[in-house]
Amino acid sequence: MAKQKFVPNWFSEITPEGTYRSLFKWGDPAGFKHPNSGLVHLLMDTYHLTKADLQKPVELGLEKIEGERRINLTSSQLESFRSICGAENVKTDLYSRVSRSYGGGMIDALRLRRKIIENIPDAVVSPRDQQEIEKLIAFCDKERIPVNIYGAGSTVTRGIEAVKAGIALDMSVHMNKVVSFNEVDQTITVQAGMTGPQLEDILNHAPEKLGAKRAYTCGHFPQSFEYSSVGGWVVTRGAGQNSTYYGKIEDIVIAQEYVTPVGVLKTSEHPRCAVGPDFDQIMMGSEGTFGVLVNVTLKLSRWQPKNRKRYSYMFKDWATAREACREIMQSEFGFPSVFRLSDPEETDVAMKLYHIEGTAADGVLKALGYKPMQKCLLLGHTEGELAFSRNVNRQLRRICLKHGAFDLSFAPV
Ligand SMILES: Cc1cc2nc3c(=O)[nH]c(=O)nc-3n(C[C@H](O)[C@H](O)[C@H](O)COP(=O)(O)OP(=O)(O)OC[C@H]3O[C@@H](n4cnc5c(N)ncnc54)[C@H](O)[C@@H]3O)c2cc1C
Known part of the structure; x- marks a missing residue:
């Protein structure tokens, strides 16, 4: 039986600028893609959460990031940065400094939700061209000022943290031509x-x-x-x-x-x-x-998006799926483009996420021997020149069916 739908009290307001939330909310500040009820139930079951736990949003991070934090650079060093890159490209306000040192990982999001500010640069400097970068690096080298390079800030390995302060050298503002x-x-x-x-x-x-x-x-x-x-x-x-x-x-x-x-x-x-x-x-x-x-x-x-041929197959277990994937990769008819094999756990999450669990289709799969926490989903698409894309898709299908996969390509998830 499919579980009854439960919708937590999601926060769905546009993220205000300058806030902690503006740094940890992923994607468009005005866009929302809340977990569907399948995923909500999975989270509740896994972490033993009750409906009451999900009724009250906490640590939304709606407060502005403002205030003072120590700047280790001297005013003459800051002046040098301004003379190299222009005053408008040197920022020392707290929001700018935090925004260039927190990435897209879970640890970043948790620290921002809890308003933990650490490892921030003294200033954010946005060079306008290569010559300015050369001058900045020469100057920082001479003055022994740490340089932390910022691309777009999606690191999940804390790669942009300014552990020894210094400057965040921001490539995102001008260096994009x-x-x-x-x-x-x-x-x-x-x-x-x-x-x-x-x-x-x-x-x-x-x-x-x-x-x-x-x-x-x-x-x-x-x-x-x-x-x-x-x-x-x-x-x-x-x-x-x-x-x-x-x-x-x-x-x-x-x-x-x-x-x-x-x-x-x-x-x-x-x-x-x-x-x-x-x-x-x-x-x-x-x-x-x-x-x-x-x-x-x-x-x-x-760029030939019209030539894409999608596919998805369900295998009975990991060992069979892995064998099929190995044969696909070693058969030398060319490679698919997206080629994603999920293990039983991830497949199970997908079944819940896409509301397949508990449906008639799920019942059919079970009756045919594709069991929960054993079956594995392979999905993706082929692309390239049309005949090539078609052929890779055809050969891939042949191998998947040979290994007992159930063809779900009519409804790719
Ligand atoms: C939701 C999510 C999904 C992700 N999915 C993937 C994925 O599918 N595949 C994948 O590979 N990664 C993935 N990542 C990780 C991350 O997006 C990548 O590592 C990405 O390449 C980082 O690029 P960035 O421009 O955001 O770099 P930043 O986060 O700004 O910096 C990353 C590192 O590169 C250095 N750096 C950046 N630009 C320069 C430069 N011009 N010169 C020298 N050093 C520089 C920084 O100092 C830092 O050490 C994902 C991250 C998130 C949050």
Whole structure:
């Protein structure tokens, strides 16, 4: 029997600017996607919560972040930052300092809900171009001022915390432009502070925006896509939902340019090199400790969303699902794009989330031997050139059915 719907007393007001909440609420300040009743019941069961527990919102973080906190920089150092980047690009108010040192992880959200302010920079400095970054790094190196680089602030590893204060070097304000576009090589060079949506918007509309012959995609779609930067993807060696087809970010990057305390490091735009070591690979994943990533050259792919073919299959257990996935990856007919296999626990959450648990469809699956906490869901899509996409989808289907999967592709979840 499906459980009765229960809707907690969700907070659904637009997030006020300048508040703690404005930093920990994920997504559009005016947008809401509350957990559905399936997920609510799962949370209540897992954490032994009662309906009463969920009636009164707590720690909403609606208070403004304001007040004074010690600034360790001297007024002459602050003046130097202003003369390098312009006074309007040097901020010392508390909200700016907190906003550039708290990321998107659970620990960040919990600390903000509890109004715990720690590890903040003394000032937030937003350079307007590479020359200003070079001057900032030289100055901070000379004065021994710590530099904490901020891309778009979606870190889940506390990567932007200013443990030793200093400055937050904010790439998000000005460093988000196209540097060059090469349609012959199918590459684009962008400044590292460009966000995912900014990049894809330009590429998907390349004929209008870049005078290109066709539309393109970068193919990198982390779950934090909307709120992360190209530079952040590279220095965290990120993966995206479509990485099985397009590759991880280190497969997409062609060249990089860093400003470091000992000078500028620019790698070459050749796709491969016969001498080693490969500086591109050494620099990627450095989390900002090796220098400021200023420009990134990315490999592009043709944007062909119409060729996507979706699929979803339910397997009886993890071992069978894993075998099928291994065969798909080793059969050399090409790779699917999104290729996501959930273990029994995650599958169970999905069944609740999508209200399948307790329905007639769930009953049919059970009767056929697809049991709760054993069955595994595989879902995704293929893409690329149409015949290729179709063929990968067909071959994938053949292998899944051979391993006893139930085809749910008619209703992909
Ligand atoms: C809901 C959610 C989902 C996520 N999903 C994914 C996912 O699917 N895949 C994935 O890989 N990650 C994911 N992440 C983690 C995070 O989004 C990535 O690590 C992202 O690449 C960080 O980019 P950013 O621009 O937000 O960087 P920031 O958070 O600003 O910085 C991250 C680190 O990079 C450094 N840095 C940033 N820009 C530069 C630069 N220009 N030069 C030098 N150093 C720099 C910072 O100092 C810091 O150490 C997710 C995070 C959240 C909150």
